[in-house]
Amino acid sequence: MIEYENLSKANATFFTEYEATFKNVMEGGWYILGNSVKQFELEFANYCGSQYCSGVANGLDALILSLKSFDFEPGDEVIVPSNTYIATILSIVQNQLTPVLVEPDINTYNIDPAKIEEKITSRTRAIMVVHLYGKLCAMDKIMAIATKHNLKVIEDCAQAHGASLNNKKAGNWGHFGAFSFYPTKNLGAIGDAGAVTTNDDSLFAKINVFRNYGSHVKYHNEVVGFNSRLDEIQAAFLSVKLKQLDEITAHKQQLASLYHQGLKPSFIKPVTEPGYEDVYHIYCIRHPQRDQLKEYLLNNGIKTEIHYPVSPNKQKAMKGILDHCETPISEEIHRTTLSLPISFYHSQNDIERVIDVLNRF
Ligand SMILES: *Cc1c(COP(=O)(O)O)cnc(C)c1O
Numbered sequence: 174m175i176e177y178e179n180l181s182k183a184n185a186t187f188f189t190e191y192e193a194t195f196k197n198v199m200e201g202g203w204y205i206l207g208n209s210v211k212q213f214e215l216e217f218a219n220y221c222g223s224q225y226c227s228g229v230a231n232g233l234d235a236l237i238l239s240l241k242s243f244d245f246e247p248g249d250e251v252i253v254p255s256n257t258y259i260a261t262i263l264s265i266v267q268n269q270l271t272p273v274l275v276e277p278d279i280n281t282y283n284i285d286p287a288k289i290e291e292k293i294t295s296r297t298r299a300i301m302v303v304h305l306y307g308k309l310c311a312m313d314k315i316m317a318i319a320t321k322h323n324l325k326v327i328e329d330c331a332q333a334h335g336a337s338l339n340n341k342k343a344g345n346w347g348h349f350g351a352f353s354f355y356p357t358k359n360l361g362a363i364g365d366a367g368a369v370t371t372n373d374d375s376l377f378a379k380i381n382v383f384r385n386y387g388s389h390v391k392y393h394n395e396v397v398g399f400n401s402r403l404d405e406i407q408a409a410f411l412s413v414k415l416k417q418l419d420e421i422t423a424h425k426q427q428l429a430s431l432y433h434q435g436l437k438p439s440f441i442k443p444v445t446e447p448g449y450e451d452v453y454h455i456y457c458i459r460h461p462q463r464d465q466l467k468e469y470l471l472n473n474g475i476k477t478e479i480h481y482p483v484s485p486n487k488q489k490a491m492k493g494i495l496d497h498c499e500t501p502i503s504e505e506i507h508r509t510t511l512s513l514p515i516s517f518y519h520s521q522n523d524i525e526r527v528i529d530v531l532n533r534f
Pocket of ligand 1: 261
């Protein structure tokens, strides 16, 4: 059986160093907002090439706190791709803001910059982009549109640690980069964790206050805040893994290139474009008989996933919020997409076997 993912196996390389890390943190006796968080924030900001990083509890909170920092009015509009994980949309709705869906480019699966301007109104305040599957959005074009219309830009970088366009990494283009370190992400913790990156010192200060009860000085609360802190233990584990992130990425890129070269053309493969460095959080192919294909692979001992089976506007939770939206491109992707195994622990042989079985479909 080739599994889609096995976190125990993917994390096995880090076990010995994590044991020593656990001992250090445990014996250090300081478990919230201490030196391990500070250290990781410096390292991760440095990794992304951005000036500041603030550790938070998870990726959804990273998005929520980013939006919260702008003092938008309830009902203000945020432009967001129609084919994203629900968290992106939830962060907008949880801020009493209105999500305005823009369809993706059918080739890149990322928000289509050519369709953004027609959705801008007098109430539009921000564009929340998602670097889906580990590929950057067309950030050069999107930043030009944002500047022209005086809009804030938040990047959902949950799937794009280290991905870049023209050597500028995810989390370093907009006002904020929001990261998740959910265990399956390319840089994954042993539990929930997240971070916000920015190059603006006043926005950085706002996130730090919001994540810690609206407080800068202990027991003095300036704004209505949250408890959304990154744990010391997770930060310490993340510092260990961050040293290997380029290796993790290179491994996934190598597996992706095997698929790219080996799969027959009847499968629609992810596009690669000059200037874009993709990190393949997910390697998805598209096929009109997706469900039969998934079952065929399972019968041949290969597990796959679907990211995602239902588009956000078709979710029950979005009734009265997004159910009026027509998103044919997004739905075509949801209907035909299939994610193939591409974990850090998968070997080239595993992938060769997947290719072999797929090509006989
Ligand atoms: C994983 C993910 C999130 C949410 O991250 P959590 O840490 O699970 O809250 C947000 N957006 C995208 C695109 C994701 O893939």
